[in-house]
Amino acid sequence: MPQENEFPVMKNDRLLKAAWGQEVDVVPVWAMRQAGRYLPEFREERAKCDFFTMCQTPALSCKVTLQPLDRFPLDAAIIFSDILVIPQALGMVVEMRAGEGPVFPAPLREPEDLAKLGSPADVCSKLQYVFDALTLTRKELKGRAPLIGFSGAPWTIMAYMIEGKGSKTMSLAKGWLYKYPEASHKLLKIITDATVNYLVGQVKAGAQCLQVFESHAEHLGPELFRKFSLPYLEQICNEVKERVAKAGLKDIPMIVFPKGGHFALKDLAALKYEVIGIDWTVDPALAREIVGPNKTLQGNLDPCALYADKKFIDNAVKEMIEKFGRNRYIANLGHGMYPDMDPEHLAAFVNAVHKYSKKGN
């Protein structure tokens, strides 16, 4: 485990400050999927190698994590990896297919299939490559910005393990919630335990902030969310914080991002996550009213606004900052970037955040 003093001194920690609710000089900004195919230098690396091989090679993961920071004055780096490394570490095969995205050749079909999964206690030994990538990247960042680690939330991971690929309806995975509630909770518990181990390992390796992606919240609605998502999100936050403290490490801010989960904001505000991410369908003023003054909000420009011209983007960012305010706020898109976006338009987004959030502006 690297010691804190092996890492470079932070030159820019405004993302961490905003997460803790401290005052910042300008609003921090980053973008989900900021390391990805919209960058020609990423496509060049990707053309040489398989997606998961890239994730598994710390020098490559580090290289592509830093690419967007070399281009834009971003206030955070997010480690290049994927949420689906957890099902892999539990023994499932996941392939990344061109034009199709992630595919599980043998998804979970029946509750009996749970017996095939490995133990959550063993995931860290299988994911050492992520920890190595984090340690290397934290050093190579040279304090330019904090390094974010991440995982999928249990329901989102469960949905992939059962559907075996993306799905418009999630009917197979939701079918489990109604047909096999006990087996569903058993699976969610396995994923939760694995995720806690994994996220604690990420902090030990040098992650300075953690984001938990509940990308499929929209399929649940308030009732299923309370049963099958919220308790596990709570357990992850509480246990990660407890175990980080027990290891003698500094508390780290945690972000929860419930994509499509506008109905869940009040419940999530009762948990210990410092930051709640919102997508573009949520009005910032309403989100603030619901979560109260003691949470940081993150978001929420419609990623497709990056298809507009730079003048439009500049103005949209100005309005976004007026709505969120400068305090307890981290600027981001409302979901990830797409491969056909113009990098210069992300530059317009990032620059506008800093321009319009300067004090006295």
Ligand code: CP3
């Ligand atoms: O820059 C970053 O944000 C860090 C890297 C990152 C990736 N995936 C790289 C990636 C992160 C944080 C993720 C998280 C992730 N992965 C999520 C949660 C965020 C969200 O989008 O809601 C989900 C649901 C996944 C699963 C996943 N991985 C899908 C559905 C896909 C296919 C969609 C696509 O964009 O093609 C991936 C592939 C993936 N993950 C790519 C990248 C750069 C593209 C794959 C490629 O290069 O072929």
